[in-house]
Structures are given as structure tokens and as C-alpha cells.
Amino acid sequence: MIPFNKPFIVGNELKYIEEAVKSGKISGDGIFTKKCHTFFEENFGFQKVLLTTSCTDALEMAAILCNIQEGDEVIVPSYTFVSSANAFVLRGAKIVFVDSYPDNPNIDPAEIEKHITEKTKVIVPVHYAGIACDMEKIMELAKKHDLFVVEDAAQAIDSYYTFSDGTKKALGSIGDFAAFSFHETKNIICGEGGMLVINNPEYNVRAEIIREKGTNRSAFFRGEVNKYGWVDLGSSFLPSEILSAFLYAQLENLGAIQEKRIRIWKEYYRNLLPLQEKGFIKMPEIPAFATNNAHMFYITCRNYEERSNLIQYLKTKDIHPVFHYLSLNKSEFFLKDNDPIDIPNSDHFTDCLLRLPFYFELEEAEQKNINNMIHEYYSLLEK
Template identity: 80%
Template sequence: MIPFNKPFIIGKELKYIEEAVLSGKISGDGMFTKKCQQFFEEKYHFPKVLLTTSCTDALEMAAILCNIKEGDEVIVPSYTFVSSANAFALRGAKIIFVDSCTNNPNIDAEKIEEHITEKTKVIVPVHYAGVACDMEKIMALAKKYNLFVVEDAAQAIDSYYTFSDGTKKALGAIGHFAAFSFHETKNIIAGEGGMLVINDSKFFERAEVIREKGTNRSAFFRGEVNKYGWVDLGSSFLPSEIISAFLYAQLENLDIIQAKRIEIWQRYSNAFKSLEEKKCIALPNIPSFADNNAHMFYIICKNYEERTNLIQYLKAKDIHPVFHYLSLNKSDYYLATNPKIDIPNSDHFTDNLLRLPFYYELSKDDQDKIIQLILTFYLPC
């Protein structure tokens, strides 16, 4: 069986886990947590980074920092993972779904403004497949209407956005906040784990408090206060040193991992160009302002039936591709309290997008097998 995903060890993951245990501290905010945070702040020029137990937790922290309350409205793409919406719904927000672009699963920045009301408080651009949303347009809207921008950068590590003036910034460094994931399906993994990026210094102190169960415990350990207590809302968002130790070993090999993933992505892309030229399938669209961090490779089938048949065909050959998100506006939870809305592009990707096996240890032979089978499937096209 060629799986869809496979976790991997590339360097000193086990050695660092042992070091963490032997250090006598495996709870949060130890040596490896600090090393990881420093790595991200230095490499991507993030002003402040806090590791979390998941990207979901980072989004929930962002919702608290944005002071989301009952009745606030938060703009989210329909084609995304439920956490992008759930983090704000948990604080009482009404989720306003916006459609994807016609040729890209990302939120259509041209359609956002028509959904902004006096109740709108946050825009949540989700950088699907690590490919940037149109952040220049989104940030202009945020400035015009005095809104927060929370980048859901779960898939976007080591990816960049180029502004019209030529300025280039890492995804996650553009909005007010950003959330990343180190789930085992991501480029850089730790099993679970995530991080919150805070790009405005006025939120640094409160973010630390929220992450430490609503206490000023971090300030206490730095000697800034002589005792700590409950000062704000919060929860236990710190990852253990076991997660951080594994993650740091991966970060030491970031360039190697990324080079291999880009090689895999490019091999898929080159192999299927002929199918795209014949309009048998569509391939990922990378806008001119976006980088490709090779998070995933997908194809877009002509219709739901074709995708179903292709999945069954590949599974019969011991290959495990997967489809991705179901449009959140069609979810049972949303429809229980909201009327049906028409979001056609999101539905298009829901029905037709197929993700191919993609992981660091995917061999050339296995990838060639996948490619050849898909080419054979589309031979009559």
C-alpha cells in the first residue's frame, strides 16, 4: 500500500526527546520550546511566536485576542477545515462564509467586501496548500474597515507573498495574527502541535497570559512579578517539551525537507501537464504573488463521479488518495441554525479535488507508479 501520508524522522528527533526527558522538564516552555520559537522569529521575522498544542488552539487564542463576543461577525472561506470557523464560533461569533476563487481554493478577495457589515470584526484568510491568498487586497480591506486579520497558515510554513511594490513577506507575518500547524500531515511535523504568531507588540503580553491559563505565570518566571494569579481569560495551550524537541530536530532540516518536497511536487506537475493541456484535469494554480511551499499536490477532476471512480481505481492498486474539505456552509451544524447559501466554487472543489500521496519519504518508484496509473486511467481522454 502506498499511503496518503507517512510520518518521518530525519535527524535528531529521538536524541532531543531523550535530552528533554533527562533535563528534568518535559512540561511546556522548556529549552526546546524556546529554541523553536527563536528559530521562527529569526528565520521569518515574526515579531512574537508562541508554540501551542495545535493550530486549532492558536486560532482559539487569536479569537480571544480579537475580543470576539456574541453577535460579532467573522469572515471565513467555506472551503476550509472546521477549526478556521470553530475557533470564533466558540466565542459567540456568527460565521460569514465567502466563496473560493474560480481557479484556486483560496478565499476570493474580490468577494469579501460585499460581506462586510458594521458587525464584522475579523477576516480569516486560509492559505490553502500553502499558497497565499491575496493578502494585499485583504489587508487593504482590513485597514479600510478597521478589522483584524487572522491568517490560517496551517499549511503555509516556508511560503511567501510578494506585494505589488516587490516587498516579500513570509505568510504569517502579514496579518495581525497567524496560526500554524505541525500535525503529522504537514511539511514540518511533530505529531500534533502548532504556533501562534503575533505581529503587533501591543498583544504580546496578553497572548502569554491567555496561553498560560489566563495567568501571568510567564512574567513570574522571568522575575517581572513576585507572584502570579488569574488575570484574564485563557486555557492550557502550551505543548510539552516532547513535541517541541521533535519539532526542533525537524526545523534543523527544514531546507532539506523542503527541497525534497518541491522535487516531488514538480515531478507530479510535469507528469500531468499533458492531461491538463487536453483539459482532462486541472492542476494547482499558483498566483503570481504566491510561492509554492509544496505542501500538497492535487488534481481537479471533471466531476464527482469521475473522482469517485479514480479513487476506487487507485485503491484497487493499493494507492490511497484522499479528497479534502466538505463545504462548511453545507455542514449539518451550520444548516441547523442557518439557511442554505449558494457557494459554487467551494462546492466545485469539494466535489472534484483529489489529493495524491505526498510525504518526505515517498520514493521515486512509488511516485512513478502513481503517475503511470493516473495517466492510464485518463488514457481515453
């Protein structure tokens, strides 16, 4: 079986884990956590970063930092993972789902503007497949209506947005806050893990407190206070030093990882392009303002039945592709307290989008086999 994903070791992961254990400190904020923080801040222009145990935790921290109150409205794309919404629901927010572009799973700024009210407090753009949302338009809306922007950059490490004036910024460095994932399906991994980015220094101190169970413990260890106590809301969002050690070894090899992933992405695109030209599938389009970090490769089939049949056909050939998100506006949880709403583009991607196997150790022969079997499936449809 060619799996959808396979976690990988690329450098000094095990060596650094051993070093962390031998250091006598395997709880959080040790030497490897600090190395990771420095790497991200220096290489991507993030004002401040804090590693977390997951991207979900980072989003929950962002919701607290945005001071979400009961009844505040938060705009979220319907085509996303549940954490993008759930983090704000936990603080009492009402989630306002909006649609994607017709040809792109990312949130449509025109749809955002239609749904802004006096209760709106946050916009959550999700950079699907690591491809940038139109951040210039989104930031203009946020400034006009005095809203927070929390970038869900779970899939967007080492991806960039170019503004109309030519300024190029890393995704995650544009909004007020951003959340990244280092889950084993991502470009850079540590099994489970995440990161909160704070782009306004006004929130630095409070972010540290929230991450340390609502205490000023971090300031105490820096010698800034002579004792620490409970001073705010918070939870245990801090990852162990073992996770940070694994992650840092991956970061040391970021260039090699990205080079390999981009090569895999381009090979899929080159081989499957004839099927798009025949009208069988649609492939990802990279907007002029965005870069491609090769997080995933997906195709969009013509309808649900065709996608289902393709999945089953590939599985008979020992290939395991997977579909992705189910529109959150159709979820059991949302419909329990809300009337059904029509979000057609999100529903289209729910029914038709298919992700192909994609991981660092995917071999050329395996990828060739996947491409050949997809072509074989569509050749049978032509007969």
C-alpha cells in the same frame, strides 16, 4: 499500499526527546520550546511566536485576542477545515462564509468585500496548500474597515507573498495574528502541534496569559512579578517539551525537507501536465505574488463521479489518494441555525479536488507508479 501520508524522522528527533527527558523538565516552555521560538522569529520575521498544542488552539487564542463578542461577524472561506470557523464560534461569533476563486481554493477578496457589514470584526484568509491568498488586497480591506486579519497558515510554513512594491514577506507575518500547524501531515511535524504568531507587540503579554490558563505565570518565571494569579481568560494551550524537541530537530532540517518536497511536487506537475493539456484535469496554479512551499499536490477532476471513480481505481492499485474539505456552508452544524446559501466554487472543489500521496519519504518508483496509474485511468476513459 502507497499511503496518502507517512510521518518521518529526518534528524535528531529521538536524541532531542531524550535530552528533554533527562533535563528534568518535560512540561512546556523549556529549552527546546525557546529554541523553536527563536528559530521562527529570526528566520521568518514573526514579531513573536508561541508554540501551542495545535493550530486549532492557536486559532482559539487569536479569537480571544480579537476580543470576539456575541454577534460579531467573522468572514471565513467555506472551503476550509472546521477549526477556521469553530475557533470564533466558541467566542459567540456569527460566521459569514464566502467563496473561493473559480480556479483556486483560496478566498476571493472580491467576495470578502461583498460581505463586510458594520458587525464584521475579523477576516480569516486560509492559505490553501501553502499558496498565499492575495494578502495585499485583504489587508487593504481590513485597513479600510478597521478589521483584524487572522491568517490561517496551517499549511503555509516557508511560503511567501510579494507585495506590488516588491516587498516579500513570509505568510503568517502579514496579518495581526497567524496560526500554523505541525500535524503529521504538514511539511514540518511533531505529531500534533501548532503555533500562534503575534505581529503586534501590543498583544504579546495578553497572549502569554491566555496560553497559561489565564495566569501571568510566564511573567512570574521571568521574575517580572513576585507571584502569579488568575488575571484573564485562558486555557492550557502550552505543548510539552517533548513535542518541542521533536519539532526543533525538524526545523534544523527545514532546507533539506523543502528541497525534497519541491522535487516531488515538480515531478507530479511534469508527469501529469499532458492530462491537463487534454482537458481531463486541472492542476494547481501559483499566482505571481506567491511562492510554492510544496505542502501538497492536488488535481481537480471534471466532476464528482469522475473523481470517485479515480479514487476507487487507484485504491485497486494499492494507492491511497484522498479528497479534502466539505463546504462548511453545507455542514450539519451550520444548517441547524442557518438557511442554505449558494457558494458554487467551494462546492466545486468539494466535489472535484483530489490530493495525491505526498510525504518526505515518497520514493521515485512509488511516484512514477502513481502517475502511471492516473494516466492509465484516463486512457481507459478515452477508449
